Amino acid sequence: MHALKIQNVEKTYGKVNVLKGIDIEIEPGQFLILVGPSGCGKSTLLNMIAGLEEVTKGNIFIGDRDVTHLDPKDRDIAMVFQSYALYPNMTVRQNISFGLEIRKTEKSEQQVIVDKVSKLLQIEPLLDRKPKQLSGGQRQRVAMGRALARDPSIFLFDEPLSNLDAKLRVEMRSEIKELHQRVGTTIVYVTHDQIEAMTLGDVIAVMKDGEIQQMGSPQEIYDNPRNQFVAGFMGSPSMNFIPCQIEKVNGVMQVGLESAGAQHQMIIKQTIPGLESYAGKKVVLGIRPEQITQQGEDKLDSAMLDCAVEIIEPTGPDTQITARINGVRTICRIHPTAECRLDKLMPLMLDMSKVVFFDPDTQMRIY
Amino acid sequence: MHALKIQNVEKTYGKVNVLKGIDIEIEPGQFLILVGPSGCGKSTLLNMIAGLEEVTKGNIFIGDRDVTHLDPKDRDIAMVFQSYALYPNMTVRQNISFGLEIRKTEKSEQQVIVDKVSKLLQIEPLLDRKPKQLSGGQRQRVAMGRALARDPSIFLFDEPLSNLDAKLRVEMRSEIKELHQRVGTTIVYVTHDQIEAMTLGDVIAVMKDGEIQQMGSPQEIYDNPRNQFVAGFMGSPSMNFIPCQIEKVNGVMQVGLESAGAQHQMIIKQTIPGLESYAGKKVVLGIRPEQITQQGEDKLDSAMLDCAVEIIEPTGPDTQITARINGVRTICRIHPTAECRLDKLMPLMLDMSKVVFFDPDTQMRIY
Amino acid sequence: MKKKSSAPRQSLGNFLPKLVVAPTFVVAVIFIYGFMFLNAWLSFSSSRLLPTYDWAGTIQYEKLFANDRWWVAAENLMLFGGLFIVICLLLGLFLAIFLDQKIRAEGAIRTIYLYPMALSFIVTGTAWKWILNPELGVQRLVREMGFESFTFDWLVNTEMAIYTVVIAGVWQSSGFVMALCLAGLRGIDDNIIKAAKVDGASMPLIYRKIIIPGLRPVFFSALIVLTHIAIKSFDLIVALTGGGPGFATDVPATFMYTYSFTRGQIGLGSAASMMMLMAVAAIIVPYLYSELREKKDEH
């Protein structure tokens, strides 16, 4: 059984094709993340699920019902908006109970629900305030409360955290995660923050230009991106893309890397059958910052490279340094205690077992 | 020689004492970060350096000049605002050259400077646009361009990145860092994002309620916070604070930790003279998430604890899990490949060499 | 910058919003455009005392163009409209700027500037006539203060009378412009001013280069309202000069009223109002077009 099924949905504004045939199916209780750069159509898709935008083509099912042409109020959904969209003239309590009131829930029951929800979100002391009197995080919580009170079959979130500052964002992120674990309702969540996507989702759909690029579990998407766009989009700092040349020497695949004036040939121990045909050609090597670290215990499949350090950024738990490999800037994540100096050479270790390759023309992953 | 010296500066609005005796001194070329929670007086201090707010008490020196009562235009400073504050009716070029024009720089020279700056910031194609036609990141760059054109003796930045989205924020952060390395002017930079503070600053001043809590290099502040506020404020996710009891058993300091129903006594090998007097008393143990990791190579001073995993959040490069120690939620950062399951026990390793202790009443670090 | 999310879409068969604006639509079609059409027809008819819907060709326009008084009226509208709008904008702007300097009695002063808006010239006409009258008003007052040679007799001077109309018009409307400008000033981001200060600009320069250009949308709003007032000004002129001396202060609005209603030459009056309408359209339509277009581009 699916909780939500989106079948070949398209959307055009005038002549512009904003969504080009989206297919998604998720199971009850799953947490689906829609992620992608600005303007890729995430909000549009979410609004169509909510019934706030008309569907140009295709169908949307919630549970077994075809809701494609239903009014928002008949879809049994709740939504949390980026700007929270709290009703400014109502108190927190009224904000939360408004949806119940409209659905003619009895007063006494409304009371019970509001109490329950506000307890869950720890906003009991705020119930009689107006939204203006709340801080960002509190508003965010009230917006969630409003959605929760309704107990719908699907929650829709449109970048609910993007208006919060970094610290609060981290906190609220955990709360949402926990809430989902506790309440267990199906959630569709839009964001363009990859960390949120990674930490919250059961399933992530990475979108670009109105198309889904890849759909899968966070780890799957992080470790096995299907193309360069997905690889670059997920993860912060981003995956490093190093153009390089593949050679087959004595039946062994090798990749050429240049650093600090020295040329190195690295052996590729992974078995990537598709790579064979690229022998002698250019490819793009993808490696994540945390896969280039300071010298340490020797791993099975790692390669050493002396690099000139161009920028050093300590972030606290780690330090990011920027080096130049094959002429492109490469970010590496090293331990804060590791010794490094600006403009000095530093030996770095590349975890070749995690390295991925892309075709430079199609930008598709080479398997 | 100092580039900027702030001497016992106070600020009162009516009866409210917003800044309570600030003392800061930085050297030419240094990058000073003012960081602290909202409302702690960061912007007020910055505005006073700029001459946009009057100083209630104390003195401000830029170079050797006492500028306390000078007009902004006579202080030889440039400033970048959170909202960018670009002149909406002027083109990018006019925005950048406005300050020069006022200072009656010759047209030809203005041209040269604008060209140089726009090249540096890669905004050459935008020069004839109006601010309305720019994206957030582009506006930010123009705002910096406006400041750079003037070649002042100090740059002031007031949360210049807080209006950008996560991805852009990371990019712009590197650019600012690099710019500083290239131009080398003294910078005072306000933020309430600790990662920015950590990565950008040479010196960080952590503020709270109009007072400086601690001033020092990023690593110093991260590793040796002077009190619980600083410890909690810097770092994301935040340092874990675990209330616990100190015992002195056979002349050896021990701390009691409870996890998953089991009681453990951990030995403290660090020498912390101050801790002696807390024997038998309650203290707060501070440990950062990255200092609690999955089982691995045994370090010199590490302790093992079996914990029940309550939340799992993969972020890509790492996975954050939440466990409960001494009844409080504790966030731990483990390797994404480490095996862990929700509600299962998992053995975790605490790096006791990094652990810090705080007095539960004064919240001051115990040395 | 975040894009605004799109307006909610209505689901199929939801006619309610259209139904709600339908009355206004019908009203606009009938009572604005329908009546404009009727008026256009009348301007080609031979109507005199009462409307007759016949066809008389362009004779009314020929007569209109041969009418000295019409050209005086048209010229007056240009002169009055131009001066009235420019002075209102300047005065309103300066009063707003001064009022925006954290003035203590701001509320009271603002009310004083604004109150003329509340009064029609039916109410204040006589007082104005007295004030401007050389024998009763300002001239006499100043002369009694000892300046024997002071002359202020515009009201009774054929050449200058139109300027007294400008004075009274400005008195009535500049407060509104002031309020608009004040609102605009309050809406300007403080940080922009700070930025300019740091850039080294002095306050007057900041006003000239940053703030006043930033009030552009305010000026446009004000311009629309002022144009509307200038074109429709009728009470003002009737109360102050009655179009005189002679018909020196006649404007198209009084012209068409006189011919349509007092002189029983409805055809001619209609032709005059068609000319007025076309002049308005020439100003307003391009503006509206650019405004609505610009809005779209921004989103």
Place this chain on the structure above:
Amino acid sequence: AEIEVLHYWTSGGEAKSVAELKKMLEAKGHDWKDFAVAGGGGESAMTVLKTRVVSGNPPAAAQIKGPSIQEWGDEGVLANLSAVAQAEGWDDLLPGVVADVMKYDGKYVAVPVNVHRVNWMWVNPEVFKKAGANVPTTWKEFFVAADKIKAAGMTAVAHGGQPWQDATMFESVVLGVAGAEFYKQAFVELDPEALNSPTMIDALKTFHKIKNYTDAGSPGRDWNLATAMVINGEAGMQFMGDWAKGEFTAAGKVPGKDYICTAAPGTSGDFTFNIDSFVMFNLEDKEQRKGQNDLASTILSVPFQEVFNLNKGSIPARLNMSMDKFDDCAKLSAKDFVKTAKANTLVPSMAHGMSTFSSTQGAIYDTVTEFYNSDSISAEEAAEKLVKAVAAAKY
């Protein structure tokens, strides 16, 4: 029945007189619905009347005068009063000139209220005495006297510079300079040759010359303020219809002693009349029609004519009434009215819309007032303009 009466007599003595009429009508068992619209010598009232007629809801009676009655008659909206007129013998009660104005297509459609004489000159003898001047009877004498008053530091002519006042003065000048015959040619027949004749140019020059004897405050001044100047001794004389008398009376002045009413220079044998009248509109309702007839006969009744005209300063429109209660000016006016009617020097006032349609009247106003207020237009040019304007207003 409810009789709605549109009028523009709204305040002071006029309002009281109308109230009198209301009482009399109510005594006949009708309801008076008052519809008063003041301002601009009835301009607003005419606007309102037009919209009411267009809306198909005309009042029962409205205050309309002069040739406009013919215009309304052309529209076919007026009621026929022949029945009352015949019953009460209006043809005998009214002078022929008056009766003609009240008839459309030979039938009575309107009923007159009063007769104003327009070509009066109001004089403050005190001022003349001080200046050593004599009250003029010709325009030549006028300028002699005016010069003296001016030399004595007073204003010779109190004038209100509004188009209708300019025109009032102008028609008196024309009448005085050129006589009744020419006046009729010019302003009733609108003969272009008369309008652009040396006589007219002469009149225009005389007219413009008067301006030199008015004060700087005159433009836009209300007529009653000008009268007040005569009353207060600030000015020597004023050219105004007999309604000015009300101001003198209200100020407690006695005719012959405190002020003198005399015909404008050169017009003592002439009489420019201005007759206020009520027109009845076609109504369906029988009761209302009866009410209209009753209203008409009330208006023409002796008691009303007396009360009203005593109040307003004019003389009764009907002949053969006792003038005992009236003052000397009114008596003189009444006598001249009969006399000039016989001598054929009783002429309709152009300035008050008695001689032409309103469009022509307006055209003449425009030319006259433009000429009067401008110093750059010559009398010859003005005369030419007059011809052109009158021609343009015809169609």
Place this chain on the structure above:
Amino acid sequence: MSINRVLIYSILSFVALIYLMPLVVMLITSLKDLDEIRSGTLLSLPQSLNFDAWGKAWGTACTGVSCEGLKGYFWNSVLIVVPAVAISTVLGALNGYVLTKWKFKGSDLFFGMLLIGTMIPFQVILLPMARTLGFLGLSGTTSGLIMVHVIYGLAFTTLFFRNYYISIPNELVNAARIDGAGFWLIFWRIIIPVSIPIIVVSVIWQFTQIWNDFLFGVVYSSGDSQPITVALNNLVNTSTGIKEYNVDMAAAIIAALPTLLVYVVAGKYFVKGLTAGAVKG
């Protein structure tokens, strides 16, 4: 205080004095008796406060055959203004709501069309409107007059509300729709409560426009239902007889009192309301 501030204060006060002059002249005159008016100057103060003129203007001055002053007409005006302002404001709010939150094809065009309507000279519509009212059987009735005021006020109220509602986020409406609210419920519960500033602007504007209107009032009302401006006009316009300037002035002030009051009391909100949205044009 610096010289600059002294200068600013003096300029502001000077202009304020000039602005006040007409009102002061009216007030002073209304308190004098006729002799004093004739003998004194405009600004010479009355020798003794004399409120007779006020009493007469309110209660006994003639405005036609009845001599009961302005008091009856005052209420006539109230009866016209209150419904006309209410209806045009509500309709304006509804239009603004639809034009911003429930846009449809051609809604911008419709708005532009309406805006041009604000420029039509009222003299043009007098006669056709009269015919229409006659056709509807509303000629000479208060309802007819109210209708006219509503029709020609709509464009402005719509303009005000539309410009204001543009700044209200659409998400607010979307949230309510998801909460299950429909078109009307959203309007009453969500939109109207946040519209106070612009309602004030609209009400002030319409109130002064309609209260001060003379042309429509004189043409489309009749007899006892005439608004106060018509009565005022009747009172001050004498074709013969004494002009009682003190009574005229008192009457004028009485007629203007409600609008003056509205500006004094609500002027603050007027500027606020303009700041909140009307300016964005």
